[in-house]
Structures are given as structure tokens and as C-alpha cells.
Amino acid sequence: MGRHSEAQPEQRPAETWDQFYSESTRIWSGNPNSALVSQVAELSPGTALELGCGEGADAIWLAERGWQVTGIDVSGVALERAAEHALSAGVAESTDWERHDLALWQPSRSYDLVTALFLHSMIDFPREPILRAAAAAVAPGGSLLVVGHESFPPWSEHRPDASDFPPAENVAEALGLAGAGWRVHTASVPGRVATGPEGQAAQLTDSVLLARRPA
Numbered sequence: 001m002g003r004h005s006e007a008q009p010e011q012r013p014a015e016t017w018d019q020f021y022s023e024s025t026r027i028w029s030g031n032p033n034s035a036l037v038s039q040v041a042e043l044s045p046g047t048a049l050e051l052g053c054g055e056g057a058d059a060i061w062l063a064e065r066g067w068q069v070t071g072i073d074v075s076g077v078a079l080e081r082a083a084e085h086a087l088s089a090g091v092a093e094s095t096d097w098e099r100h101d102l103a104l105w106q107p108s109r110s111y112d113l114v115t116a117l118f119l120h121s122m123i124d125f126p127r128e129p130i131l132r133a134a135a136a137a138v139a140p141g142g143s144l145l146v147v148g149h150e151s152f153p154p155w156s157e158h159r160p161d162a163s164d165f166p167p168a169e170n171v172a173e174a175l176g177l178a179g180a181g182w183r184v185h186t187a188s189v190p191g192r193v194a195t196g197p198e199g200q201a202a203q204l205t206d207s208v209l210l211a212r213r214p215a
């Protein structure tokens with residue numbers, strides 16, 4: 001997802017994303033993102049913050065593994081579903097859902113794990129400052145996981161700006177992680193073959209950044 005390159009009337013994130021989620025009773029699969037599963041499986045559970053949690057699948061997966069999770073999203077429609085799914089999964093007690101526009105948000109406490117999984121928007125969105133705030137929310141010895149699209153389907157009606165989809169090493173550099181003593185692991189994962197509306201196939205690459213803050 002990315003912003004359209006042509007001029008748009010001002011779009012508010014809450015309305016835009018509520019409308020997006022209202023188009024169907026369920027938008028995402030309900031399965032956790034594979035990069036979350038592979039990167040976090042070895043970490044000891046603690047407190048976690050999931051930014052742009054959508055319908056809650058990743059936060060719920062973490063809660064099922066013993067994490068105490070706070071999910072933040074700008075869409076109240078998505079958060080209502082996330083809370084319902086958490087209840088059905090039996091992890092309501094280990095999950096909290098907060099509605100914030102991350103463009104205006106600053107962390108008020110720290111967490112053992114902070115995740116931002118495909119935190120992209122179809123409207124203007126200050127992703128890098130948000131990721132900076134995400135890094136600031138990681139407790140000493142804690143981890144930051146940022147997973148994003150690195151490529152976009154050629155048939156998409158969205159015309160994303162390439163800077164909206166940076167490789168993980170660019171994200172790490174922009175956040176100044178290595179210079180601040182973080183242990184940084186980055187990867188580009190050509191994970192998925194997507195099929196377009198006319199049956200055309202394209203290999204899509206995701207960028208994965210996992211970084212550990214010094215204790």
C-alpha cells in the first residue's frame with residue numbers, strides 16, 4: 001500500500017481505514033504474519049506493543065504464546081474485531097486495544113517487544129517518525145521488529161512512492177540503530193508469489209528488520 005501520486009483531497013486516517021475495514025466483515029486471513037512467527041518464536045515472552053494491529057491476528061498470536069500485548073490502530077472498526085477475536089481465542093485478559101493515530105502518538109512506557117508489521121497506508125503517513133517512536137518504546141534488552149513491503153504488485157492501482165517501501169537496512173540506518181549500540185539483523189525475503197486480477201504472477205519481497213536494544 002502507498003499513497004497515490006496524484007493530488008488527493010485531505011484524507012483522515014481514521015475515516016479512511018474505518019471505511020477500508022467496513023468493506024468486509026473480515027479483511028485479513030486471521031493468521032499471524034510469517035515473519036513474526038519466524039523472528040519472535042525464540043524470544044522469551046514479556047510485554048509487547050503491536051503498531052497498526054488491524055484485526056489483531058499478530059497480537060493474538062503473541063498473547064497465545066504468553067505475551068501481554070497492547071495493539072494500537074487508528075481504525076475503531078478493526079479494533080472492535082480484534083477485541084472480539086481475542087475473546088474467542090481466550091486471550092482477552094492478555095490483550096489491550098488502543099485507538100490512536102500513530103502520526104500523533106508518542107509512547108508513554110516501554111515494552112520488551114515492539115512490532116510494526118506492514119505498517120503502510122494508502123494516504124500520507126509519517127512512517128519513519130512513527131518507527132522512531134516505536135524504537136524509543138523498546139525497553140533495554142528488548143526487541144524491535146519492523147516488517148514491510150519492499151516491492152509492490154505491478155498491477156496495483158496504487159502508485160506508491162518508492163520511499164514508502166524501504167529495504168530493512170535503510171530503515172535501520174534511518175533510525176540510527178547500529179550507532180546507538182543495537183544489534184541489528186536485516187533481511188529481504190522474496191516470500192510470496194502474488195496473483196494479479198488477470199492471473200499474472202509477481203514475486204513480492206518483504207523487508208524484515210529485527211533489532212535488539214542494548215541491555
Ligand SMILES: C[S@@+](CC[C@H](N)C(=O)[O-])C[C@H]1O[C@@H](n2cnc3c(N)ncnc32)[C@H](O)[C@@H]1O
Pocket residue numbers: 001013017028033051052053054055072073074075078100101102103117118119120121125
Ligand atoms: C496494511 S495494514 C496492516 C495490518 C496488520 N499489521 C497486518 O499485517 O495484517 C495497516 C494498518 O495500519 C493501520 N494504520 C494506518 N494508518 C495509521 C495511523 N495513522 N495510525 C494508526 N494506525 C494506522 C491501519 O488501520 C491498518 O490496520
